Amino acid sequence: MSVGIVSYGAYVPKYRIKIDEIARVWGDDAEILRSGLMVNEKAVPDLDEDAATIAVEAARAAVLRSDIDAQRIGAVYTGSESHPYAVKPTSTIVAEATGATPVLTAADFEFACKAGTAAVQACMGLVSSGMIDLGLAIGTDVAQGAPGDALEYTAAAGGVAFVIGNKESELVAVIEDTYSFTTDTPDFWRREGMPYPEHGGRFTGEPGYFKHVTNAAKGLMSKIDTKPADYDYAVFHQPNGKFPTRVAKMLGFSKEQIKPGLVVPRLGNTYSGSCMMGIAATLDQAKPGDRIFATAFGSGAGGDAFSITVTDKIEEIRDNAPKVEELLENPIYIDYARYAKHKGKIKVA
Amino acid sequence: MIIMSVPRFWRKQIARYNLVGTHCQKCDEYFYPPRNMCPACRRDGEIEDFKFSGKGELVTFTVIHTAAEGFEKQTPYVLGIIKLKEGPCLTSQIICDPKDVSIGMRVSPVFRKLGQDGEQGMIYYGTKFVPENARN
Amino acid sequence: MRDVAIIGVKNTKFGEQWDRSFRDLVVEAGVGAVGDAGVVGEKIDSMFVGNMSGGQFVEQEHIGALIADYSGLAKHMHVPSTRVEAACASGGLALRQGIYAVASGMDDIVIAAGAEKMTDVPSAKASSALAAAADREWEGIMGATFPGLYAMIAKMHMHKYGTTSEQLASVAVKNHHNGQHNPIAQYKSQITIESVLKSIMVADPLHIFDCSPITDGASAVVLAPADIAHEFTDTPIYVKATAQASDTIALHDRRDITTLDAAVAAGKRAYQMAKMEAKDIDLAEVHDCFTIAEICAIEDLGFAKKGEGGIMTQNGETEIGAKIPINTSGGLKSCGHPVGATGIKQAIEIVQQLRGEAGKRQVDGAEVGMTHNVGGSGATAVVHIFSRNR
Secondary structure, three states, rough: OOOOOEEEEOOOEEEEHHHHHHHHOOOOOOHHHHHHHOOOEEEEEOHHHHHHHHHHHHHHHHHOOOOOOHEEEEEEEOOOOOOOOOOOHHHHHHHHHOOOOOOEEEEEEEEOHHHHHHHHHHHHHHOOOOOOOOOEEEEEEEOOOOOOOHOOOOOOOOEEEEEEOOOHHHHHHEEEEEEEEEEEEEEEEOOOOOOOEEEEEHHHHHHHHHHHHHHHHHHHHHHOOHHHHHHEEEEOOOOHHHHHHHHHHOOOHHHHHOOOOOHHHHHEHHHHHHHHHHHHHHHHOOOOOOOOEEEEEEEEEEEEEEEEEEOOOOHHHHHOOOOOOHHOOOOEEEOHHHHHHHOOOOOOO | OOOOOOOHHHHHHHHHHOOEEEEEEOOOOOOOOOOOOOOOOHHOOOOEEEOOOOOOEEEEEEEEEOOOOOOOOHHHHHHHHEEEEEOEEEEEEOOOOOOOOOOOEEEEEEEEEEEEOOEEEEEOEEEEEEEOOOOO | OOEEEEEEEOOOOOOOOOOHHHHHHHHHHHHHHHHHHHHHHHHEEEEEEEOOOOOHHHHOOOOHHHHHHHHOOOOOOOOEEEEEEEEEEEHHHHHHHHHHHHHHHOOOOOOOOOOOOOOOOOOOHHHHHHHHHHHOOHHHOOOOOOHHHHHHHHHHHHHOOOOOHHHHHHHHHHHHHHHHHHHHOOOOOOOOOHHHHOOOEEEEOOEEEOHHHHHHHHEEEEEHHHHHHHHOOOEEEEEEEEEEEEOOOHHHHHHOOOOOHHHHHHHHHHHHHHOOOOHHEEEEEEOOOOHHHHHHHHHHHOOOOOOOOHHHHHOOOOOOOOOOEOOOHHHHHOOOOOOOHHHHHHOOOOOOOHHHHHHHHHHOOOEEEEEEEEOOOOEEEEEEEEEEOO
């Protein structure tokens, strides 16, 4: 099947908080955390930003990059675990704000950090079946970590949008195939109405992340008969810097292969947008013919693996919208008090 | 937040999200916020929708320290009048350090939350502005 | 069209008046004005009441009827009573409606009053109610406040003409200086340029002392045909002109942000009607809701060249005894600004000055006075000219 990425767009808010600053407040050892997590700082949304505004900015960047006629978009799926409404879709806000309305289908996705890639797969199906012309898949989050909890060091804000299509002349990257591995594994969750998620501590590692990522990855490579050496780049879901580095090694990918896509040290874990952000960062500098292997992970749990080949068209469009590197430049650093104000962690009447 | 009723906000949603205003084809004047009656041509006017690029220049501004109801947590915030490239002027917030704002500076549009009707009510989205050289 | 005169006036005290309700205040002003005119109740043909926001401040609409009722004019005499609203120009506009009624020959004795009770709600709510004078949909939704809108006018005026914060402050200092001699003023304290500049910043460049306060108060005048005015008073004050103009409601739609075109238009119409020019005016009460508003006002009305309002004020040319005394009452800044009452209070100041009853505020030899009452950031302007001489 010839289906793939027609365009992509990313958005990262300007504010950052350093791991050291969070550690200072809770009395933790910043040095150990930084090296243990391989994260130095994380992105924080502005007072007037949320998962919807981030999704819109990422989607608009994607539409702009390839100068897409938004009316061609037949589906908008936004994946997040911090949708602004529990009931009322983020996807309709995105659809309206990108000019894709009114002839399209839309719905919101949730599958922890792989909600974005699940949306990508859904778009792939609709496009390949001929049901729609172009699909817009977005992973966006303003992730919350409970104050003082380990997740507070990495839960970050950001979003990425992919436009999926199947007209060969339009594709900047072909998605040769996708493969998913899904089980019911409660490694991380958040109940309705609760502000912060719960997680299983070390249970999120082996039975969660590593099992699903390796199975999805191996399953895909077996299906299409490829091996790590066939790829120029690899991107794995990045809840911190350690996990993707370790899983890459386990699967036989090298440090050089994962380097361009490993943005988590400077950004934190953008949850639904995490793996897609790594893919975007990789696309920002990949050459025509480069092959990218990606596997997203979502707690709950599942892994989505993709095998991607970059086309000639990437050079034509790449510079038309901000690159991930540009989005990471010149951040504004804030202290914990301001961070708590921005994230709504301060209880107000 | 100045609470707007749901239908009242929704009716002009596209105007706020996508900077869609109007244009009088008769006298070639552009209107944002949108107007259905051209002040020059009035009943002889020929009004059509028009989507603005959002590029503009700051005409004047202030830094608000005593906030409007609902905006208390945002102070100090920059409020300004922006002249869009195509001609009309609008009022909006400029997301910028107050000390970096100046009359004449060029701005670009961004999609942000304007406010909400409390914890249980509707969230209002729309367009604010940032300095043009900000990578947003 | 008949000539019209003011034959009676009354202001209540202006300030935070916890013990007095909206009804108490209006009745005091109305009864006082009627008493000052020496008119009997049965002779009152109609009344017009300026009130901006009864609904938001005291959850009351149908103000016209309410005031007629509590003034004792509704139950037996069924006097027609109309509420007039044009934001902060409600009072001036009520006066204009009263003048129309007498000038047209439809009515003889007419009460024009204005009132606002602003302190029954928290300050934040009062500010929010006032913001309804701006464009809710396209200014308010963005977090615009009234000081914010006038602050943008000030910034532009400073950018274009070099007006300074000290010049803005000189308006407030002068008005407090005048207000100390006004028995009804809310703030009689003296302030200095320094204290204005040191006061808390509300919306850059306007400090709290650049802003008029939230106030309760009511004012009323009695109008009569000029031909019979001498039956009631030895010093009728004649209406030489009444004028009104509109402009765009939102500041961003104005032709020139530093000029209130409605005030310019109303001023021109008034001068034309009175067959006068700026130099013929001996004193003026202008709408200093914020210090910058007075600077723009004296430019808009032709007392100062465009851009020179600040310098003129700083040089003392608008003080009592100087070239063109502005806001001898103390203005909105020192008297306070009970929104609906202000336009009427301005007329009362001119009447008292032209009668020679202004005490320490008196402008010697004052014969012709002007009032300038503005709604919102300039969407409505109402200008009147009064004279001792018919």
